[in-house]
Amino acid sequence: MYLIDSNILVYYMNKNIPVDEQRKLRQIFIDFFNISVITKMEFLGFKMHTEKSFKESIRFLEME
Numbered sequence: 001m002y003l004i005d006s007n008i009l010v011y012y013m014n015k016n017i018p019v020d021e022q023r024k025l026r027q028i029f030i031d032f033f034n035i036s037v038i039t040k041m042e043f044l045g046f047k048m049h050t051e052k053s054f055k056e057s058i059r060f061l062e063m064e
Contacts, residue, residue, distance in 0.1 A: 002033040006042035009035070013057060035061065 011017050012025055035043075040061060049057065 002028045002031075004028075004033050004035050004039065006039045006046075009039070009043045009057075009060070010046055013053060013060065029063070 008017075008025070012022070015022075017025065043061070044054070044057060046057075
């Protein structure tokens with residue numbers, strides 16, 4: 001199991017992670033991961049969200 005940090009989620013959703021690392025993260029998201037309540041709050045409260053990115057973030061968290 002992997003515990004994912006809010007910064008990783010923000011960077012991943014904004015495609016600010018190198019391609020090789022994106023592949024590793026996608027595999028982690030397929031295998032098994034967990035996100036703490038605090039991380040969810042930080043992720044959804046990211047001040048640079050657009051309406052679109054906020055909706056995508058909610059959809060992403062619903063996968064968990």
